[in-house]
Amino acid sequence: MNTARGAYLGARTGWNEGALVPSQSYGWDEYAARLMRYQLNESYYNNIVYTQIAAYVEIFKAQRKLYRHIRGIYNPVSRYVDLYPAKVYGGQLDTEDGSAGAIPLLTNNAALKQAIIQIWNWSGWDVEKTTYVQGGTQLGDVFLKTVDDKASQRVRMEVLHPSRVRYAEFDQANNIKLIVIEYDRVDEVTGVSYSYCEIIDQEKFYTYRNGEPYAYVDDGDGNRLSEWDNEYGFVPVVLAPFKRNMGVRYGATGFHTTTRKIDELNDAAAILNDSIRKAVNFALIAKGMKKGDVTFGVLEKDQTPIIYIPGEAGKDQSLVPLVVPVNVADGIANLAKMIDEIKEDMPELKLASMSEGAESGVAVKLRYSDAIDKIIMAQGTFDAALVRAQQMAVTVAAVNHYPGFEDFDINSYERGDLAHAIAPRPVVDDTLSKQEKLTALPQASSQPPEVARTMFEEMGYDKSKVDLMVKDIILQRELEARTAAAGFGQSIFGSMTDGEEADTTTEPGTVTDRPGTATDAEALAAR
Numbered sequence: 001m002n003t004a005r006g007a008y009l010g011a012r013t014g015w016n017e018g019a020l021v022p023s024q025s026y027g028w029d030e031y032a033a034r035l036m037r038y039q040l041n042e043s044y045y046n047n048i049v050y051t052q053i054a055a056y057v058e059i060f061k062a063q064r065k066l067y068r069h070i071r072g073i074y075n076p077v078s079r080y081v082d083l084y085p086a087k088v089y090g091g092q093l094d095t096e097d098g099s100a101g102a103i104p105l106l107t108n109n110a111a112l113k114q115a116i117i118q119i120w121n122w123s124g125w126d127v128e129k130t131t132y133v134q135g136g137t138q139l140g141d142v143f144l145k146t147v148d149d150k151a152s153q154r155v156r157m158e159v160l161h162p163s164r165v166r167y168a169e170f171d172q173a174n175n176i177k178l179i180v181i182e183y184d185r186v187d188e189v190t191g192v193s194y195s196y197c198e199i200i201d202q203e204k205f206y207t208y209r210n211g212e213p214y215a216y217v218d219d220g221d222g223n224r225l226s227e228w229d230n231e232y233g234f235v236p237v238v239l240a241p242f243k244r245n246m247g248v249r250y251g252a253t254g255f256h257t258t259t260r261k262i263d264e265l266n267d268a269a270a271i272l273n274d275s276i277r278k279a280v281n282f283a284l285i286a287k288g289m290k291k292g293d294v295t296f297g298v299l300e301k302d303q304t305p306i307i308y309i310p311g312e313a314g315k316d317q318s319l320v321p322l323v324v325p326v327n328v329a330d331g332i333a334n335l336a337k338m339i340d341e342i343k344e345d346m347p348e349l350k351l352a353s354m355s356e357g358a359e360s361g362v363a364v365k366l367r368y369s370d371a372i373d374k375i376i377m378a379q380g381t382f383d384a385a386l387v388r389a390q391q392m393a394v395t396v397a398a399v400n401h402y403p404g405f406e407d408f409d410i411n412s413y414e415r416g417d418l419a420h421a422i423a424p425r426p427v428v429d430d431t432l433s434k435q436e437k438l439t440a441l442p443q444a445s446s447q448p449p450e451v452a453r454t455m456f457e458e459m460g461y462d463k464s465k466v467d468l469m470v471k472d473i474i475l476q477r478e479l480e481a482r483t484a485a486a487g488f489g490q491s492i493f494g495s496m497t498d499g500e501e502a503d504t505t506t507e508p509g510t511v512t513d514r515p516g517t518a519t520d521a522e523a524l525a526a527r
Contacts, residue, residue, distance in 0.1 A: 015056040017063060022245040022252050029249050031166055038139050038163050041253055045081055045138050047072040050266070064260070066267050073269040074335075075262065076342060076349050077138075077255055083352045084137040085130040087375045087427050088382055093117075093126050102129065103386070107420035111407040112394070116420070118404050119393045123156040131159045133382055136242050140253040144389040145181075146236035148396050150220035155397040157389050160237070162250075168239070170249060176235045177202060200235050204228070231399055232410070236392045240385035242378065254374065258345040265338040272331040347371035351428075372427045383422040391418040449473050 018026035019033035020040075027033050036056075043049040050057060050070045061070065094101030098113040103120075105113050120126070136142035143160035160181070167180040181198040196216075197208040206227050207216045215224035241251025255262075343349050351371040391413055398408035412418050444455040449470050456466045 015059040015063065020256075022248055022256075024247055028245075034141070034250060035163055038141075038161075040259075041077075041139050044075065044077040044255070044259060044262070047075045047078065049075075064263055066263055067270050069274060070263075070267050070270045073266050073273065074339065075266070076346060077262070079352050080255055080346055080348055081134060081138045083348055084375070084378060085133040088133045088379050088425075089129040090425075093120055093129075095120065102425075104423040104425070105420055106423045109417065109420070112418060112420060115394045115397070115405055115408065116390050119155060119157060119390060119397070122154045123158070123393075125157065128157070128159055132240075132386070133378075135159060135161065136240050136251075136382065137254065137378070140242050140251040140256065142240050142242075144238045144240065144385060146389060146392045146396055148236075148400065150400065151218040153220070153400070153402050155393045155400075155402065157393055162239075165237075168237075168249075170239075174239070174249075176237050176239065179235055179237050200230065200237065202233060202235060203230050205230055232392075232396055234392065234395075236396060238385045238389045238392070240382055242381065254348070254378075255346060258342055261338065261342050261345065265335065265342065268331070268338065269335055272326075272328070272335070275326045275331075276328060348374060351375075368428070375427045376424075379425065387420060387422060390420070394418055445469075445473060449477070 016033065016036055019028070019030075019036045022028050040049065050061070050066075050072055060066075061068070089102045091102040093103060095117050098105040098117050105116060107113060132142060132144065139162055141162035143162060143165055145158045145160045147156050147158050149156065161183075164181050164183040165179060166182045167178075168176050169178040171177055178201045179199070181200075183196060184193050185196045186193050195208075195210050197211070199206040199208075204227060205217075207214055208226075209216075213226040215226040217225045217228065219225050219228065239249070241249070242253055243256070244251045347368065347370040351368045394405065394408055395410065395413060395418070397405040398412060399410050408417060444452050444459070447455060452473050453466055453470050456469055457463075461469070
């Protein structure tokens, strides 16, 4: 415990550049390294990474060779992070059926849907789903903990800040076998801070206060416990890493490799801004004067600096501006290039700045496919952890025989009764408006039938409608073929009345097929 606390304090006051390398060789998974990363990521998100609030700021700026007066002039991290909750679980939960809404459940088990909806309600998941995604996107890691509140006979999913997990052991399937949760709390009566610790393995739960066993938990019968059996057989905590590298357990953020570019951009922007300020609020050179000879009254802000240089008293006295040339245009162009480079690393920023309604959903899907693909990947990560947490929560409620969970028991997971998934959600609304469909229909209808079928499906028509439209295209193609064949035959054989024989004469030197008849033309047209 003391070792962990020392590591935590060391992370807050020191700086370890190696902790930012996602490799076990640099101790990526170690507690102190994780704490430093979480603090740094929070500082980027809150745009205080260059301020004195961050304990490591001076060594941070020195190691990255940053301008002494650097500040967060351009910081895209908050926009990047805040985009994800809306794109992963945007909108309202469907608390009636569970098949639609922000988290559309995929299962034919109606009882399971209702059980999960009950867990959502007990967990306040309509709000916490945003906390879950926002935390994982901002920090690179987020935990979901299933809490059994026996006193109220409820089970809830809690979003657990990753800094509170001091240690965890995993099996080969990334299930947690042992976890140590530790953080500071404030006593509600005395107002004194103390250390809370909870240890969970597959057999027991333990709770501690300041390193000593302490009975926090009510067993439902009014008894307070500091240790009790784990009747579920699993550790009810799930880790959701935003982006995990090979060989490590814990995740990195989506902006992890871009922070240095953000630093360089703010470094250049701060220097340019300060140079412009100096050009506007220029210094004065006072020749042949001394301090006190020149006064400007009391200036509230940005007092004009005066540089005194020697001169013969009473002679050659002058007061001239010191103007430093600043190429503002080149400086701005350089910043623009750096911003474009950052947007290439974080294409989600382009999606976030897209003008609402400027393009159709289909056009947006094509133009911003790189950003959409990244968000879909994140959806899969958050979905997988949430499904496991929901299965755990339903199992815990079933083991305790809470109302509404009678259809499940300790073996429900093994039998497959808890199997479910979360349906894919569109990152952008790519359905076409009525006008867009009317505009696109002629182009689709002119394509070969199978190509047209694909286009109709992409336009959002249901299968029965698509089948009818494709059938119409096939019939239209056959009619066109017959009409063209009839016209071709008529152009060869001419217009003839019944009983009239075809003229079989030809001009000298003309090559011709066998003589045709009206019967030949009809057969050709039929074909």
